[in-house]
Amino acid sequence: MIEFHVNNEPVSFSGDEDTPLLWILRDHLRLTGTKFGCGIGSCGACMVHIDGRASKACTSKASSVAGKRITTIEGLASPRGELHPVQQAWIDEDVPQCGYCQGGQIMAAVDLLNSNPEPSDEDIASKMRNICRCGTYVRIRKAIHRASTTMRKGT
Amino acid sequence: MLRRTFLVGGLTVSGGFLLGLPVRSALAGNDTASKGGEIGFFVEVKPDNTVIIGVAQPEIGQGVRTSMPMLVAEELDVEWSNVTVRQMPLGIVKTADGYTWKYGSQGAGGSTAVTDNWDFLREVGATARQMLVAVAASRWEVEPGACHTEPGEVVCNRLGTRVRYSDLAQDAAKLPVPSEKPPFKAAADYHIIGKPAGVVDIRDIVTGKARFGIDTEVPGMHYAVIQRSPYLDGAVKSFDDSEARKVPGVVDVFKIDGPGPGEPYLILASGVAVVATSTWAALQGRKVLEIDWDKGPHQNESTESFWRQAKELLSGQGQVVRDDGDLDAALAQASKVVTARYEIPFVNHAPMEPQNCFVHVEEGKATVIAPTQSPSGANRAVASVTGLPRENIEVQMTRVGGGFGRRLTNDYVAEAAMISQKIGAPVKLQWSREDDVRHDFYRPSGLHELKAGLDDAGKVTAWTQRLASAGKYYRRPNVAQEDQYKPELYIDDFPAQVIGNLRTEWFEVQSGMPRGSWRAPAHTANAFVVQSFLDEIAHASGQDPLQLRLDLYGQSRDLPYGQHGGPTYNPWRLSRLLKHVADRVDYTAERPQGRAVGIASHFTFGGYAAHAVEVEVSGVGELNIKKIVAAVDCGIAVNPLGVEAQLEGGTIDGLSTALNLEITVENGRVVQSNFHNYRIARMSQIPAALETHILPYGDKPTGMGEMGLPSIAPALTNAIYNACGVRIRKLPLRDQLKKALA
Numbered sequence: 001m002i003e004f005h006v007n008n009e010p011v012s013f014s015g016d017e018d019t020p021l022l023w024i025l026r027d028h029l030r031l032t033g034t035k036f037g038c039g040i041g042s043c044g045a046c047m048v049h050i051d052g053r054a055s056k057a058c059t060s061k062a063s064s065v066a067g068k069r070i071t072t073i074e075g076l077a078s079p080r081g082e083l084h085p086v087q088q089a090w091i092d093e094d095v096p097q098c099g100y101c102q103g104g105q106i107m108a109a110v111d112l113l114n115s116n117p118e119p120s121d122e123d124i125a126s127k128m129r130n131i132c133r134c135g136t137y138v139r140i141r142k143a144i145h146r147a148s149t150t151m152r153k154g155t
Numbered sequence: 156m157l158r159r160t161f162l163v164g165g166l167t168v169s170g171g172f173l174l175g176l177p178v179r180s181a182l183a184g185n186d187t188a189s190k191g192g193e194i195g196f197f198v199e200v201k202p203d204n205t206v207i208i209g210v211a212q213p214e215i216g217q218g219v220r221t222s223m224p225m226l227v228a229e230e231l232d233v234e235w236s237n238v239t240v241r242q243m244p245l246g247i248v249k250t251a252d253g254y255t256w257k258y259g260s261q262g263a264g265g266s267t268a269v270t271d272n273w274d275f276l277r278e279v280g281a282t283a284r285q286m287l288v289a290v291a292a293s294r295w296e297v298e299p300g301a302c303h304t305e306p307g308e309v310v311c312n313r314l315g316t317r318v319r320y321s322d323l324a325q326d327a328a329k330l331p332v333p334s335e336k337p338p339f340k341a342a343a344d345y346h347i348i349g350k351p352a353g354v355v356d357i358r359d360i361v362t363g364k365a366r367f368g369i370d371t372e373v374p375g376m377h378y379a380v381i382q383r384s385p386y387l388d389g390a391v392k393s394f395d396d397s398e399a400r401k402v403p404g405v406v407d408v409f410k411i412d413g414p415g416p417g418e419p420y421l422i423l424a425s426g427v428a429v430v431a432t433s434t435w436a437a438l439q440g441r442k443v444l445e446i447d448w449d450k451g452p453h454q455n456e457s458t459e460s461f462w463r464q465a466k467e468l469l470s471g472q473g474q475v476v477r478d479d480g481d482l483d484a485a486l487a488q489a490s491k492v493v494t495a496r497y498e499i500p501f502v503n504h505a506p507m508e509p510q511n512c513f514v515h516v517e518e519g520k521a522t523v524i525a526p527t528q529s530p531s532g533a534n535r536a537v538a539s540v541t542g543l544p545r546e547n548i549e550v551q552m553t554r555v556g557g558g559f560g561r562r563l564t565n566d567y568v569a570e571a572a573m574i575s576q577k578i579g580a581p582v583k584l585q586w587s588r589e590d591d592v593r594h595d596f597y598r599p600s601g602l603h604e605l606k607a608g609l610d611d612a613g614k615v616t617a618w619t620q621r622l623a624s625a626g627k628y629y630r631r632p633n634v635a636q637e638d639q640y641k642p643e644l645y646i647d648d649f650p651a652q653v654i655g656n657l658r659t660e661w662f663e664v665q666s667g668m669p670r671g672s673w674r675a676p677a678h679t680a681n682a683f684v685v686q687s688f689l690d691e692i693a694h695a696s697g698q699d700p701l702q703l704r705l706d707l708y709g710q711s712r713d714l715p716y717g718q719h720g721g722p723t724y725n726p727w728r729l730s731r732l733l734k735h736v737a738d739r740v741d742y743t744a745e746r747p748q749g750r751a752v753g754i755a756s757h758f759t760f761g762g763y764a765a766h767a768v769e770v771e772v773s774g775v776g777e778l779n780i781k782k783i784v785a786a787v788d789c790g791i792a793v794n795p796l797g798v799e800a801q802l803e804g805g806t807i808d809g810l811s812t813a814l815n816l817e818i819t820v821e822n823g824r825v826v827q828s829n830f831h832n833y834r835i836a837r838m839s840q841i842p843a844a845l846e847t848h849i850l851p852y853g854d855k856p857t858g859m860g861e862m863g864l865p866s867i868a869p870a871l872t873n874a875i876y877n878a879c880g881v882r883i884r885k886l887p888l889r890d891q892l893k894k895a896l897a
Contacts, residue, residue, distance in 0.1 A: 016403065016435065023435040027378070032370035033363020035556070036434075037507055038588040042830040045507060073363030087361040094353045094796050097804055098216025099360035100367060100507040100556030125839040131830060133507045133557050134216045135807025136800070137838040138845050 002066045006031065007075025013062050021065055022046045022057035025072060033073040033103045037131070044130030047104035048072050054111035073103035076110065086110050089147035097134035105130050109144050118148055197243070198227060198283045204307050204321040206233050211243045211258035212268050213528055214356075215558030216804075217860040218797035219268045221355045223276060225793055226269075229347040230280030230340060232304040233320070240355050245530040245550035254545060256531070263528040263555075264563050264672065265719055266760045266858025269793055273856055281337035286330050290323040306346070342791075342854060351796035356554065368526030368553040369585070371513040376581045379574045380437040381411055382444055383426035383594050386823045387667035388416040389451040390425045398443035399429055404436025407578055408444070411570065416452045416667075419632045421539055422566045423594045423669055428574050434585050453667030454823035461666060461820070462498065465602035465623035468662035469496075473621060474637065477646040480656035485617035489608025493695045495688055496604045498885040499624075499680040500817035501597040503833055504673055508556020509591045514571035515581035520547040521572065522581075526555040528562040536569040541576055559808075560672035564596050592833050593825045596671025597818055599624050599643060601664070603684040608656075613696040615707065618654040620644070620684070623662035627670040639663060643677050645718040649685065649726055649758065652714045653707055668820065674808060675861035678759045682865030683813075683872075683886065686755035690873045691882065700873065701737055701754055705730050720760035720857075728852060729756040732765035732786045735848060739784040740767035749773060750781070753874030755866040762862035763788040766806065766870035772879040776892035780840075780871070783810075786848040787863060790856045795849055798859050802847045805863025811836030813868035814888050 003012045006029060013024050020039075025031040025048070034057050037045030041059035048057045049071040076084045083091075086109050096102045105128070112119060112127045119127070124144050132140065197209035208224035220240050228238050246258035260271065284304055291309035292299040295316065302311045310317040342349075359365040384390060396408035413425035427444055431437035486492060513524040514537065521543055527533045530550045538545045555562060571584035586594075601624025608617030626643045628634045640661035651657055673679070689707075693700040708730040713723035733756050737743075740752050749772050756765035769782040785806045792798040815834045819826045827833040872883040881895045 015433075016439070019435045023433065026370075027433045027435070030372060031363070032366070032372075035367075035507070036369060036509065036585075038830050040588070040829050040831065043507070043588075073361075077362055083358075083361070090361045091353065091357050094351075094357065094800070096216075096354055096357060096360045097218070097800055098214075098507065098555065098557045099354075099356065099365055102360050103363045106361060121843045125843075128838045131507070131835050131837060133505060133559075133808075133835060135804035135811070135836075135841075137807060137841045138803050138843070139800075140838065141843060 002062050004065045004067060005069045007071060015062070017061065017063040019062045020058050021048070021060040021062065021070070024062060025057060031072050031074055035100055035103060037101065042131075043101070044108055045101045045104045047107040047130065049107060049111065052114070054108050073107060076106065084110060085150040086113065086143070086147040089143040089150065092146060093139045093143040095136050095139040095143050097136055101130060101132045105132065105140055109140070109147065112144065113148055113151060117152055119144065197241070198231060198279065200320050200324040202321050204319045205237045205239065206231065207239050207241050209241045209243045209258070211246065211261045213261070213263045213530065213552045213555055214242070215263050215528060215555040215562070217263060217268070217801065218354065218794065219263070221352050222269055222794045222797055223272060224355070225347050225352060226272065226276035227280040229345055230277045231284050232306055234306045235347050235352060237307060242552055244552065245534055247531065247534055247546055249544070249546040261530050262563075263558055263860075264560065266762065266860040266862065268858060269856045270761060270858050277339055278336060281339055282333060285333055285337040286327040287320050287323045289330060290326040291318050348793050349791060349795065352794045353796060365554055367508050367556045368513070368524065369508055369511045369556070371524045371553065371583055373513060373515070373581050376513070376583055377406065377430050377578060378432065378434045378437045379428055379430045379571070379582050379584045380434075380441050380587070381426045381428045381570060381584070381590070382441050382446060383424035383590065384413070384448055384451070385593065385825075386448055386450045387453040387456065387820075389823070390449040391427060392447040392449045394427050394447065395445040396427070398445070399440040402431070402436055402440040402443065404432040405440035406430050406432065408440065409577060411573055417630065419630050420564070420566060420669060421536065422569050422573075430574060430578055430582065437585070438587070450823060451667075456667055456823045457821050458819040461600065461625070461664060462602065465662070465664050468623040468664065469602060469604055469621055471662075473623070473660040473662040474640060475658060475660050476640050476644055477651060477657065477659040479651065479658070482617055482619055482656045482658040485656035486606070486608040489617055490611045491609040491696060492606065493609070493692050494604070494606040495691055495884060496602060497684040497687060499601050499603065499683065500819075500886055501600040501668060502673060502812055502816045503592050503595050503597060503818050503827070504559040504561035505591065505833060505835060506557030506559055506561055509588055510561075510567040510586040511584060512568045512571040513581065513583045514568065514575040516541055516543075516572055516575040519543070521549070523548065523550045523568060524553060525550065525565070525568050526553050526562060527565055527568065528555070528558045528560070529565060532563065533565040533568040536565040537572040540569050540572040559674045560676070561595065563672050588830065589828045592827050592829060596627070596669045598673030598676070598679065599627050599670045601625070601643065601680060603680070605684060605688045607688070607692050609692065609696050613698050615650070615654055615692060617656040618650055619658045619660070621660040621662070623664050625664045625666040625668060625670055627672060627676065629670050645677060645681065647714075647716045647718055647721070648681060650707060653709065653726065667823065675759050675864045678757060678861070678865040679809070679812070679868070682755065682757035683868045686757065686866060686869030687872055687884070690753070690876065694876070701733060701742060704733055704756065720758070724758050726758070728763045728788050729758060729765060732756055732763055732788055732850060735786050735850060736765045736767035736784045739846060739848065740769055740782060742767065749878055751874055751877030753870045753872065753877055755869035755873060757865040759862045759865055761857035762859065764802070764862045764866050766866045768867070768870045768874040770871070770874040770878050772875060772892060774896065776879075776894070776896035778875065778888075778892055780842045782844040783842055783867070784846045784848070785863060785867070786850055787859070788850045788852045789859050789862060790853050791851055792849050793856050798849055799847045801859040802863040803845060805861065806845065806867045807836065807841055809864040809867035810841065810871065813871055813886055814840060817887050
């Protein structure tokens with residue numbers, strides 16, 4: 001039995017300890033906002049926060065998350081539904097096209113801004129390694145700058 | 156004119172006004188009849204005066220769930236902020252004459268949604284408005300002409316009164332649909348069309364609530380994966396599932412028979428299915444399958460053998476598909492002849508959402524929930540597998556995590572139906588990324604040879620394009636051999652009709668690679684070769700590449716265009732865009748050594764686009780893309796924010812593909828398998844300076860899903876040549892510059 005927290009709720013998992021967190025979230029907890037894209041930790045569609053840091057759920061085994069606190073895209077807004085400034089910036093810049101990768105992009109962007117509140121274009125390009133097949137990179141970059149401004153103002 | 160009502164108005168359970176529309180099996184000047192019959196749509200006015208508008212097309216990221224309802228809402232005259240959107244299922248209905256489609260043609264392909272629905276969806280909105288006005292006028296005992304609408308209300312100035320749509324909806328629902336086509340608003344009165352609108356589902360997307368096909372979850376559902384033959388047209392000789400069946404959660408393992416060599420593709424490959432109680436269990440079971448493969452008829456095929464074959468073909472005589480004037484004489488008289496060959500690779504679609512599909516086959520019926528670009532194709536695929544009547548197969552559409560043409564084919568739907576039928580239970584089939592990269596209807600690969608003759612003044616007097624390719628009509632049923640070239644060479648494309656002595660010739664390369672439609676299909680190849688070659692001609696004859704294009708495109712006039720995107724095109728519209736991007740990139744500026752700009756432009760499926768790219772190439776071949784300017788002329792932009800998104804996305808797609816992407820074959824197997832060796836561009840490869848410009852034209856929109864892609868690759872390689880003198884004639888670029896300049 002492996003126990004951990006997802007979006008502040010305690011969960012336990014009694015299946016194969018090698019099961020990637022991705023499939024526990026999706027098939028067992030029905031948290032489908034975390035997406036399957038590659039299964040090899042390359043594309044970032046499955047990005048979640050494990051103890052506050054962006055991590056790829058498809059290569060994080062169940063055994064590795066015991067006792068950890070996990071946040072998924074569903075848990076990023078406040079319990080009252082107030083969006084995280086990064087989510088709001090994604091809306092304000094009208095970022096998504098198909099939308100499939102955007103949950104992972106947002107989780108990566110939140111981590112980036114937590115560690116670097118005022119990133120340059122180069123910082124963004126080097127840290128934002130998630131793939132967007134639709135090519136929304138221009139708007140992602142703008143949305144990160146916008147969120148950076150909002151978060152530094154503390155609004 | 157036939158104006159047949161398919162569904163009339165009616166009340167919904169929630170008391171809203173449900174307007175089922177219409178209406179036309181044939182309208183003069185409109186070819187909807189040829190596409191299979193009636194077109195229908197829903198408008199529902201809720202008691203709180205908000206409106207639900209149905210969308211019949213699948214949303215693959217091209218923005219139809221925003222742009223389609225905008226057309227209805229404009230003419231219905233409601234506030235856009237009061238509109239929500241409902242996804243329509245496939246509207247298949249059996250009639251005495253066969254099948255008909257009560258919501259019209261439903262699909263995402265060919266950049267057709269806005270173009271094909273422009274008149275129809277505005278008519279849906281205007282008709283609903285007309286019915287609401289009729290009810291109000293009747294209540295007030297005035298002529299309908301004494302009333303007008305303001306957003307969400309009917310107003311009568313004479314009586315000084317107004318009423319909300321929601322108070323009229325119940326009565327309006329009882330009226331017959333008017334037989335006369337309602338008048339449309341003047342463009343000057345638009346308050347929704349032409350105004351930027353954000354993606355309607357954006358809040359669900361950023362909070363992880365948006366539902367894609369992969370998110371489908373039905374009680375009692377099983378999870379399945381398939382190990383498909385890694386060999387093109389290979390087959391399962393035998394398999395041992397004893398270890399797979401030991402994996403906890405695995406419930407069944409069985410063989411799936413694919414098409415025989417040369418047969419049409421209902422599915423792509425033979426294989427072994429593993430059914431389990433979770434995705435991970437199915438994947439683990441698949442991993443320990445022991446399968447002995449019959450390597451099939453293409454086991455000696457390789458990328459090298461493909462190019463060898465293509466080169467041999469070009470030394471002979473092909474199928475002449477266009478022959479204007481006297482090419483041979485014009486070449487003989489030319490004072491200069493320029494020639495070049497270009498190589499276009501196979502590429503994979505790689506939508507972010509790997510293929511998946513839910514199917515439940517039951518006694519006498521089936522349910523499909525699919526991320527698909529072609530719901531009628533999904534329905535047909537399940538009918539083929541099960542033998543069920545098509546009207547008993549329900550197809551629900553989810554949001555789709557990218558299409559790019561991959562999901563125009565429903566092989567994964569057929570696979571899911573096979574599995575559900577076998578196990579007698581609902582199933583969600585899941586492909587892995589490896590499955591998706593190795594099993595696709597790839598963009599065709601081809602070798603192009605271009606030759607031009609110039610007179611003393613540098614005027615192009617002769618032009619020929621000879622293409623040896625593996626075409627996408629391969630194994631498509633009911634296509635004559637002489638028509639196989641048609642999706643590879645669009646014979647009315649520029650410079651046909653501009654250069655009088657012109658010949659186009661096609662050669663079929665034999666290959667076992669499955670092929671299909673990849674965003675902007677052959678335009679991606681032909682724009683690259685034609686726009687590269689124009690620069691080669693310019694450089695060979697001392698002309699400016701921009702001026703050469705402006706001279707060839709000429710004055711504004713409509714030329715006949717017989718392929719998709721016609722019936723006419725006007726090459727001058729490309730000149731207008733080129734001048735704009737050239738201006739924005741400061742085309743004539745002096746630049747330091749190693750830095751230069753390149754341009755290109757192309758007409759795609761009714762829309763026009765141009766790109767200018769500024770690059771810097773170091774002495775050792777490091778490429779730095781400094782700036783991209785993209786411009787599009789899609790008539791009028793229904794949703795400018797969506798048009799810009801498609802232009803950005805198309806540009807980046809074209810750039811990513813030109814820089815990085817190629818599928819290769821060795822020993823009859825696809826070599827690439829996942830994003831580590833099929834390297835879609837990440838943000839670091841995309842310049843921050845990417846500008847988009849919309850140049851409006853006329854009073855009608857064209858589609859936007861594909862236009863933004865074709866001209867970026869040649870603009871890039873033209874810039875590279877101007878910067879460092881290396882001409883890129885083979886895609887992708889990869890490390891060619893470093894090798895050339897080492």
